[in-house]
Amino acid sequence: MANESGLEFEKDLVELEKRIEELKQFTDHREMNMGGELKQMEERAQNLRENIYSRLTPWQIVQLSRHPKRPHTLDYIREIFDNFKEMHGDRAFIDDRALVGGATWLNGKPVVVIGTQKGKDTKENIACNFGLPLPEGYRKALRLMKFAEKFQIPVVTFVDTSGAYPGLEGEERGVAEAIARNLREMSSLRTPIIVVVIGEGGSGGALGIGVGDQVLMLSNAMYTVITPEGCAAILWKDRAEAPRASEILKITAPHLKKLGVIDEIIEEPLGGAHREPALMIERVRERLSEHIQRLSKVPIKKLLDQRYQKYRGIGFLTEIAATETSGQSPTAPQAPADESTDTPAPPTSADAEN
Amino acid sequence: MDWFRKPKYMTVRVKKEKKAGIPENLVTRCPSCAEIIFNKEIAAALKTCPKCNHHFQMSAWERLRLLADNGVFIEQTSGKIQAGDPLEFPGYADKLAKGRKKTKLQDAILAGICAIDGTKTALAITDFGFMGGSMGAVMGEEIARLIERAIVDRLPVVIVSASGGGARMQEGIISLMQMAKTSAALSRLDEAKLLYISVLTDPTGGGVTASFAMLGDLIIAEPNALIMFAGPRVIEQTIRQHLPKRFQRAEFLLEHGMLDMIVQRQQLRETLGQLLRISSS
Numbered sequence: 175m176a177n178e179s180g181l182e183f184e185k186d187l188v189e190l191e192k193r194i195e196e197l198k199q200f201t202d203h204r205e206m207n208m209g210g211e212l213k214q215m216e217e218r219a220q221n222l223r224e225n226i227y228s229r230l231t232p233w234q235i236v237q238l239s240r241h242p243k244r245p246h247t248l249d250y251i252r253e254i255f256d257n258f259k260e261m262h263g264d265r266a267f268i269d270d271r272a273l274v275g276g277a278t279w280l281n282g283k284p285v286v287v288i289g290t291q292k293g294k295d296t297k298e299n300i301a302c303n304f305g306l307p308l309p310e311g312y313r314k315a316l317r318l319m320k321f322a323e324k325f326q327i328p329v330v331t332f333v334d335t336s337g338a339y340p341g342l343e344g345e346e347r348g349v350a351e352a353i354a355r356n357l358r359e360m361s362s363l364r365t366p367i368i369v370v371v372i373g374e375g376g377s378g379g380a381l382g383i384g385v386g387d388q389v390l391m392l393s394n395a396m397y398t399v400i401t402p403e404g405c406a407a408i409l410w411k412d413r414a415e416a417p418r419a420s421e422i423l424k425i426t427a428p429h430l431k432k433l434g435v436i437d438e439i440i441e442e443p444l445g446g447a448h449r450e451p452a453l454m455i456e457r458v459r460e461r462l463s464e465h466i467q468r469l470s471k472v473p474i475k476k477l478l479d480q481r482y483q484k485y486r487g488i489g490f491l492t493e494i495a496a497t498e499t500s501g502q503s504p505t506a507p508q509a510p511a512d513e514s515t516d517t518p519a520p521p522t523s524a525d526a527e528n
Numbered sequence: 529m530d531w532f533r534k535p536k537y538m539t540v541r542v543k544k545e546k547k548a549g550i551p552e553n554l555v556t557r558c559p560s561c562a563e564i565i566f567n568k569e570i571a572a573a574l575k576t577c578p579k580c581n582h583h584f585q586m587s588a589w590e591r592l593r594l595l596a597d598n599g600v601f602i603e604q605t606s607g608k609i610q611a612g613d614p615l616e617f618p619g620y621a622d623k624l625a626k627g628r629k630k631t632k633l634q635d636a637i638l639a640g641i642c643a644i645d646g647t648k649t650a651l652a653i654t655d656f657g658f659m660g661g662s663m664g665a666v667m668g669e670e671i672a673r674l675i676e677r678a679i680v681d682r683l684p685v686v687i688v689s690a691s692g693g694g695a696r697m698q699e700g701i702i703s704l705m706q707m708a709k710t711s712a713a714l715s716r717l718d719e720a721k722l723l724y725i726s727v728l729t730d731p732t733g734g735g736v737t738a739s740f741a742m743l744g745d746l747i748i749a750e751p752n753a754l755i756m757f758a759g760p761r762v763i764e765q766t767i768r769q770h771l772p773k774r775f776q777r778a779e780f781l782l783e784h785g786m787l788d789m790i791v792q793r794q795q796l797r798e799t800l801g802q803l804l805r806i807s808s809s
Contacts, residue, residue, distance in 0.1 A: 340762045342769075358716070399703055
């Protein structure tokens with residue numbers, strides 16, 4: 175887990191950066207000229223940065239995607255949009271603090287924003303239940319989406335959760351039903367939906383606000399059917415094997431783009447979104463502006479057909495030839511022949527990472 | 529020294545009782561009431577325990593025989609596609625091969641057009657015996673194709689779930705997206721004003737519960753079926769408490785407003801027939 179000195183793999187860098195900062199402060203106070211030395215140290219830091227962050231392993235990306243100092247949903251909402259009016263409650267039971275949303279404006283036009291909210295520290299995390307929504311969170315989200323549909327306002331959702339809260343009350347109050355309903359309603363919501371995976375995309379809890387016309391993902395975010403820890407526990411009965419599981423599960427942005435699960439990757443600043451949050455947020459704002467403008471012009475019937483075909487086309491299977499007997503192993507996997515060109519090409523062996 | 533002290537604990541050797549001349553494969557011990565029952569009796573009771581009404585799991589083919597008129601499809605639509613291995617997941621190919629051998633299915637689903645008590649219906653059945661009935665790309669595709677077919681032919685849809693496995697981990701994110709795919713297809717079925725009845729059997733969980741299984745216009749469950757989103761062990765680890773008795777069982781869900789009704793297996797075909805006639809009349 176991350177702490178003040180950073181993640182394990184960036185320890186040396188964080189240490190060096192701290193020393194540079196100290197030296198700067200020291201010289202500032204004493205009007206000494208240490209420029210040459212400082213420059214050298216900064217060069218070293220830059221080299222180290224490029225070395226570490228240009229070839230992150232999937233497990234390092236998992237850690238970055240969960241970094242507590244990353245900008246979270248409300249940071250994006252407050253910085254990107256104007257005059258955010260938060261809306262509360264599912265009108266039936268409670269207001270879930272793990273899933274927030276409301277109305278706001280971008281470039282003078284109204285937008286409905288929704289997202290799962292994680293905290294930066296323990297106090298914040300207790301307030302928002304670590305970003306693990308209850309059924310009422312998904313129901314509030316749906317209520318706001320229906321509001322958006324009524325006035326044809328585009329919807330932007332921010333995904334950052336390790337999943338729906340796995341507790342007693344969620345089961346009692348039908349979290350599965352709440353997610354399922356959102357999947358069905360979002361697939362046919364008569365207004366554009368743009369999804370941004372900003373950190374952790376954890377399974378059904380993420381997908382419950384994650385169906386849309388355009389799915390964007392930050393370069394150090396992850397999106398997975400099961401946490402690497404959960405997968406390791408099943409496969410090897412040992413959660414500590416999570417790094418190995420993260421290699422297998424193919425949860426990083428480039429893989430997901432190849433499989434057609436996401437549409438676009440937004441590059442993070444070197445070292446991750448948390449190192450330059452303002453720059454990161456600006457990049458997201460720029461992409462959202464463009465997509466909202468573009469999608470708002472698409473006739474609604476065409477938009478819905480494209481959205482349907484996008485999800486309809488995600489698969490990875492083999493058509494069995496009529497003559498082939500059952501039980502034979504598939505040859506090269508290929509998408510079913512009757513599907514549109516939206517179907518993503520299956521990765522070739524050259525794409526395989528391990 | 530107390531040589532004759534009675535030991536606090538002692539091992540008692542129990543002789544393995546021989547089941548007086550009855551071959552193993554003729555009887556089953558009911559996991560609910562522990563009675564030893566002849567398999568013939570269980571089969572005659574549609575795979576329920578004649579003593580305590582425990583509902584044993586059924587394979588997809590058995591379920592088809594139970595529900596479809598004459599026990600057969602008019603036209604089977606499933607079986608023409610096979611799973612790929614998008615992650616080259618360790619052991620997946622073997623698991624698929626075992627599942628195929630065990631269930632005589634290409635994947636964890638059987639689908640087609642049949643008549644249920646006289647009403648022509650698009651029917652899909654998932655099979656717990658095939659990798660826990662988990663949903664990968666094949667199940668998503670079969671369900672989407674069946675629903676699209678039902679829209680063209682104006683048929684009601686029944687899906688019987690026996691999918692404790694939820695979304696299939698071995699296909700990674702692809703399996704998660706089948707939740708969106710099946711739900712999107714059901715949205716179109718809804719727009720076409722066609723009836724969808726979801727039947728939940730033991731066990732149904734995870735990504736299956738959180739997609740097509742909970743989207744029925746009507747939702748029926750078999751008695752005592754385990755129906756969940758998160759597994760009980762995961763929940764216990766999170767809340768660090770023991771779960772209440774009967775938690776996540778069909779009766780619990782009915783009480784909490786998640787189901788329309790619980791139907792005994794003996795009445796399932798007849799009940800479905802009656803409900804299907806609502807939409808076809």
